[in-house]
Amino acid sequence: EAQVTQNPRYLITVTGKKLTVTCSQNMNHEYMSWYRQDPGLGLRQIYYSMNVEVTDKGDVPEGYKVSRKEKRNFPLILESPSPNQTSLYFCASSFGENTGELFFGEGSRLTVL
């Protein structure tokens, strides 16, 4: 089954404790992206990757890091989480950057205390 898998789905952590949200896709997609979704603000792009070892900032990259060492995986790293990073996070993938037809994961709800 074609899918984008994120882990963990739910996480409560404390300010400053490093965490990683993993994302894996099994569709051989070149393009992967991370979004955060907040009430009233819609989906905002954090980082994206057009291919292995190629990443770039989206609209709200501050406080986040990513890496793309393999085509299927695109982890999101919060080095020192803060309460304003409490949000619902989605990983998405597609065949290429030029398509708006994204496949989304089921989301990771993060709470930073």
Add this chain to the structure above:
Amino acid sequence: EDQVTQSPEALRLQEGESSSLNCSYTVSGLRGLFWYRQDPGKGPEFLFTLYSAGEEKEKERLKATLTKKESFLHITAPKPEDSATYLCAVQADSSYKLIFGSGTRLLVRP
């Protein structure tokens, strides 16, 4: 500045009561407009792509249309299972970035 505005924020319908959701956009040049459906606790699911004014796409009870400034998602004779949040996104000519609206929460009561 490129932006997308969806209205209404929330819509309650009785089963069978047809209606439309609006997505208005401001973008320098439109590469594509996309509709997604998002169920509670799930990620958005792609529905339609529209590229040019006058284009229409249909899927079951949903029909998406596009003009030069807005798109409509028409829901004909909705059923409770159509309840979800519907998201609109645009992609500008100048960038591949998707700009999402805040969505319309649709509730269809039996």
